[in-house]
Amino acid sequence: MSTGADHELIFEIFVNVNNVSELNTKPDVQCILVLDLQGGKDYFITVTAELVPTSFGLPLSLLVTLKNPLATLSRKELYEKCKRYVETDSVPASSNHFTTPKEIYVMFDYLKKHFTEDELFARPGSHGDIQCIREQIDVYGVDAKFDDVSVHSVTEALFMFLNALYFPIIPAQLTKECMGVYNNFMQSCKVIEKLPLDHLHLFLYLTSFLRRVLDNRNRNGTDINSLAAVFVDSIFRPKNRESVERDMCTQFIKQFLNNDPAKYFKKIPLPSFE
Numbered sequence: 001m002s003t004g005a006d007h008e009l010i011f012e013i014f015v016n017v018n019n020v021s022e023l024n025t026k027p028d029v030q031c032i033l034v035l036d037l038q039g040g041k042d043y044f045i046t047v048t049a050e051l052v053p054t055s056f057g058l059p060l061s062l063l064v065t066l067k068n069p070l071a072t073l074s075r076k077e078l079y080e081k082c083k084r085y086v087e088t089d090s091v092p093a094s095s096n097h098f099t100t101p102k103e104i105y106v107m108f109d110y111l112k113k114h115f116t117e118d119e120l121f122a123r124p125g126s127h128g129d130i131q132c133i134r135e136q137i138d139v140y141g142v143d144a145k146f147d148d149v150s151v152h153s154v155t156e157a158l159f160m161f162l163n164a165l166y167f168p169i170i171p172a173q174l175t176k177e178c179m180g181v182y183n184n185f186m187q188s189c190k191v192i193e194k195l196p197l198d199h200l201h202l203f204l205y206l207t208s209f210l211r212r213v214l215d216n217r218n219r220n221g222t223d224i225n226s227l228a229a230v231f232v233d234s235i236f237r238p239k240n241r242e243s244v245e246r247d248m249c250t251q252f253i254k255q256f257l258n259n260d261p262a263k264y265f266k267k268i269p270l271p272s273f274e
Helices: 022-024 074-087 100-114 128-145 151-164 172-180 183-190 198-215 224-236 244-258
Strands: 031-034 041-048
Touching: 022 074, 022 198, 031 198, 074 183, 100 128, 100 224, 128 151, 172 244, 183 244, 198 224, 198 244, 224 244
Parallel strands: none
Antiparallel strands: 031 041
16 A cells, blocks of 8 residues: 555455354454555554354353353353363253253254155255344244244254354264264164263254154155255264265264164153154
8 A cells, every 4th residue: 555545444254154163262353464555664453353142153062051042141251151161061960951952942943843844954045044043043042033034044054053063963082983883773872872961962852853854754855865964964074075984974873863762761851843
């Protein structure tokens, strides 16, 4: 720039499922601009942005402890909570918490009324709808309303929410064990029993929901292979799109879509989704 000139700069920060977790664990977003004046010295300008708090990208262990909508927390409060739960990824034994995040509950509650929707989990949603869904969840919590959005936007928002969790439903340290028992249902139940309780609850809740979706497969067009394939990234997050690891993780999920683990997990109440 020439000395004495002015110039308007417009910044756009793209937040997605791949970076929202990291941004949630930072007090703010900063970058440094270098202003190079012709015939003058350089100036270093710090630009700071503040992320609007969102439940997308939070640790599961934190989500189950939040009774009120996320919008009731200040940015500083959320940052402090995030930092603590990211370090431990466990729910304090004495805490009075939900078994499943309320954000998941409200999306499931909406989707169970649309089990017969054609091409369920197969069509993309609208960006505007998804933004509305996120705002409803963050501002109103269990009172969120999805009256004017597409059911396909809610399914995509569900994918985004699960894919953005700070830790996957089945953490990386258990992936190899799951792959080793992908064709043995009882052994698979023993492996997932090792999950942190909040992760176990969500896995059982999610697979129970998907079995109910499959009960309506003749009307919604779903099948066990496609559902297991589209949810493998939400549950395991395999690194490669085409890999033996991904295939084995998909087969592992299919066991829980074919079989009800209720007999094995008798002490954990599973929803009926009626």
